[in-house]
Amino acid sequence: MTDKTKTAQNAMWGGRFAAGPDAIMEAINASISYDRRLAAQDIAGSRAHAAMLAAQGILSTSDAEAIREGLLTVLSEIEAGTFRYSTALEDIHMNIESRLKELIGEPAGRLHTGRSRNDQVATDFRLWVRDQIDAADTGLTALIRALLAQAEAGADWVMPGFTHLQTAQPVTWGHHMMAYVEMFARDQGRLRDARARLNESPLGAAALAGTSFPLDREATARALGFDRPMANSLDAVSDRDFALEFLSAATICAMHLSRMAEELVIWSSAQFRFVTLSDRFSTGSSIMPQKKNPDAAELIRAKIGRILGSTVALFTIMKGLPLAYSKDMQEDKEQVFDAADALMLALAAMTGMVSDMTANRDALKAAAGAGFSTATDLADWLVRTLNLPFREAHHATGALVALAEKKGCDLADLSLAELRTGHPDITEDVYAVLGVENSVASRTSYGGTAPAQVRAQIARWKERLG
Helix, strand or coil: CCHHHHHHHHHHHCCCCCCCCCHHHHHHHCCHHHHHHHHHHHHHHHHHHHHHHHHCCCCCHHHHHHHHHHHHHHHHHHHHCCCCCCHHHCCHHHHHHHHHHHHHCHHHHHCCCCCCHHHHHHHHHHHHHHHHHHHHHHHHHHHHHHHHHHHHHCCCCEEEEEECCEEEEEEEHHHHHHHHHHHHHHHHHHHHHHHHHHCEECCCCCCCCCCCCCCCHHHHHHHCCCCEECCCHHHHHHCCHHHHHHHHHHHHHHHHHHHHHHHHHHHCCCCCCCEECCHHHCECCCCCCCCCECHHHHHHHHHHHHHHHHHHHHHHHHCCCCCCCCHHHHHHHHHHHHHHHHHHHHHHHHHHHHHHCEECHHHHHHHHCCCCCCHHHHHHHHHHHHCCCHHHHHHHHHHHHHHHHHHCCCHHHCCHHHHCCCCCCCCHHHHHHCCHHHHHHHCCCCCCCCHHHHHHHHHHHHHHHC
16 A cells, blocks of 8 residues: 555544554455445435535535536546546545545535435445336336237137146146236336335435534435435434345345246257247257257346345344444445346346247147146036036046046047046036137136236236336
8 A cells, every 4th residue: 555545545534543454454344346336326425415515505605516526527537437446445435535635625525524424325325226226127117028028929829837847727828928927017016115115315314323514404315316314313324124125126036037937948948849049048058069058047047046145145244233334234235236237137138038039839739738737627617517516526527537547548538428437417518628728718717817818917017018
């Protein structure tokens, strides 16, 4: 560390320290390697603070103007990639303030009036997370639109529905796509709820107890797009609920992405052939020329490991901290930054895959009729037509499934005489419910797989999205 850097650092800390930290302390204490991502938010917060100080008569108009111009210069340097970061200056806040002092001199030292790095970083971090929530919200809308397009194209394409990954009942491709629309819409709702709770300003809480300067915290909150200032200064500087809530919502979203990615991995296999993924989201093998690997889906499937890990890490960091601020909280940002990056990449990749993939209608239909998928339709017919108790109908159907399995055929291939071994009153009309198209068409209850229901849900979502 040069003498000049030590002098700058000591000036930041004030007269309490006579010498700078050694290299190990500097390394563990510095956060500039990652919190430089808060630069735009830090400058926005400082500009709002300086304008408020001037409006309150705490700062002269000329000093406020010099600070404003200086901060814009710093921002332009950062955006141009010419800004020189210093590890010795610890974090983005001190790096910016140091450069501001080089540019405008004494007025830079007045910027921190009525403010602490505690409320400063809390403000910056909230602004950054808010921006990420907005980006994720936009990403989810794009994914939902891609799913709607797939659903609309295949609203009446039959496919097997599974439980335990075993064929259960026929459903439609559109119905399956719309299930993910509902999941990702809930993720969007969680993020929006988190944003609403996040949108309060810590700025002006100072170190932990507020300040004796006549700050207008309502003004800075408005300038930064917050709904209001936070009501308790201790809470304002020590709260990271907003980051935890973002991570929690991101984890649930990543779980949904992982589930869909798993299905795409299975569906694109030679054994299923339900979908073909585009070359843009697949890779080849270094040794097997026939291979087309769903690597993008597999990587999306893995992203939840990073995102959930970040969530657990931040909960662990925060769980035992007394009020108000502790240096432990410096470990909050890397977790959130990494999770946000992983989520945005996974959303973009999934949106691309869904937009580009081609569903194999013939393979879906062939699989839909396999595995006695209309057995429940037969049981329902026995209840509805012959007025059997459902448990009796279930038993009779099970016996017919066993017969068909023994003969190596499907239920629809059994003769009427063979069907009557399950119940003597079965008539020719039963064959109408044993086809997969008839099966899905009959599921007309709200939220069911009938094409009419699927199209109604698609129309509702298209109207909702505008």
